Amino acid sequence: MSDPRMKLVLVTPEIPYNTGAIGRTCVALELELILIRPYGFSLDEKAVRRAGQDYWKHVQLSEYDSWQDFMDDRKPPRDSLYFFEEHGAQSVYAPDYQHDAYLVFGCESKGLPATVLDGMDDRVFHLPMRNPLVRSLNLANVATAVIYQAMRTQLGG
Template structure:
């Protein structure tokens, strides 16, 4: 992966099916999947492999013990981090994503912790939902929609 490439970052994922499905998307798009511990499951669970089907072995996977460990090790530039939350003030359609962007998603039950979001409010984006009856969308669906939107801005830029 010598060219700049977007990365999907899952912070403390809880549902193995979502992680497996996102891993499959990463394989399809040749993206790195970064997982931040702790997880709500074991990566060797059948359900992770089942959701990723036989592609899981091809996932370019990097794991970190904590968000702080990720920041210290990877040293991502602040403007290369894009956080996605249900109540983000900006739409996913707003930014021109960097070619080496880190697309950061939180866990299914509570999203990204405030310790990550505090001071980064200008970097928080949401996927629009028109019907107020829907409280949230599936993480794998959101991550897939976001990465394709981010890639679209690269193709049109």
């Protein structure tokens, strides 16, 4: 049975500071952080701890060796998966997020692999940006914005 709380999933994160900052947000909001290997850093790195400050030891952390290992172990319902990419067909403001939502983000340089997104076109969302000069936003900032939007829909506005 699935934990009824939202979870944040980072697939192959590359930048320790982003992972640390996201971990800190997860602690603040009592969300599980799920990391999918390979990482572009060691979880022992000072940068992860610095970004997460002294909160990193409180992160409810789960790790998986691959996306398939995660899927096989967790067996998340399709409707609980929300993928975030800059070119997602729908805005992050569109769905009413499930209470057991898995908010899934890819690595900073490449986003989510095609194998993860295969057949999930209707589950891919983007955070709107008004100025076309900006190609992308920082992963930790996007993850935080998405988490709060998802929580807002769960609380009924």
